[in-house]
Amino acid sequence: DSGVTQTPKHLITATGQRVTLRCSPRSGDLSVYWYQQSLDQGLQFLIQYYNGEERAKGNILERFSAQQFPDLHSELNLSSLELGDSALYFCASSVGEGGLNTGELFFGEGSRLTVL
Amino acid sequence: AQKITQTQPGMFVQEKEAVTLDCTYDTSDPSYGLFWYKQPSSGEMIFLIYQGSYDQQNATEGRYSLNFQKARKSANLVISASQLGDSAMYFCAMREGIGDYKLSFGAGTTVTVRA
Numbered sequence: 001d002s003g004v005t006q007t008p009k010h011l012i013t014a015t016g017q018r019v020t021l022r023c024s025p026r027s028g029d030l031s032v033y034w035y036q037q038s039l040d041q042g043l044q045f046l047i048q049y050y051n052g053e054e055r056a057k058g059n060i061l062e063r064f065s066a067q068q069f070p071d072l073h074s075e076l077n078l079s080s081l082e083l084g085d086s087a088l089y090f091c092a093s094s095v096g097e098g099g100l101n102t103g104e105l106f107f108g109e110g111s112r113l114t115v116l
Numbered sequence: 117a118q119k120i121t122q123t124q125p126g127m128f129v130q131e132k133e134a135v136t137l138d139c140t141y142d143t144s145d146p147s148y149g150l151f152w153y154k155q156p157s158s159g160e161m162i163f164l165i166y167q168g169s170y171d172q173q174n175a176t177e178g179r180y181s182l183n184f185q186k187a188r189k190s191a192n193l194v195i196s197a198s199q200l201g202d203s204a205m206y207f208c209a210m211r212e213g214i215g216d217y218k219l220s221f222g223a224g225t226t227v228t229v230r231a
Binding site: 033056090104107109110112 | 219
């Protein structure tokens, strides 16, 4: 158990719909990352938040948005869903900056999204 | 350009034998970290081992060791005494710089351990 909690574990929805994926990082971790894993694209970095602020942005579509709340949990919002958005969405957390932190990411179990 | 390259899509290994998974990386940053993660069929990502760019010795964690060749920009994972439970997808990843902990992942290598 990594200590990172993601909900829901599985989600089936239709094209055009909107979903929200939720992530609770490990206790004490300030950074949250979102990754998308699909068969054809592999593990793609979407976005990173550090202590409530956006820190880095990757290949995140404009239809997708995320935020990190004061209690450090994060949500990834996916809208106008397309078939190609079907993937496993991972949240990961790390301690964040400073110290001797190696930068290891602790991953949640993922949210598997199926768009029909 | 790909930052992490894993050229072996799949590998078979006999139980109790060792297997080496290849990983090459590309960065111009002198400070970086290299990671290996395991993803079993259940889907979770499990951290295995870490090597920092300034580390003088190759990292080891139990049956996992990392063969770090800085000049060649390679960071191969060696799994010794393979077990059936080692069957999984293995990902090499890199963090560039200090303060930016985003990891870039390779395409992964599927390892199947045969009894």
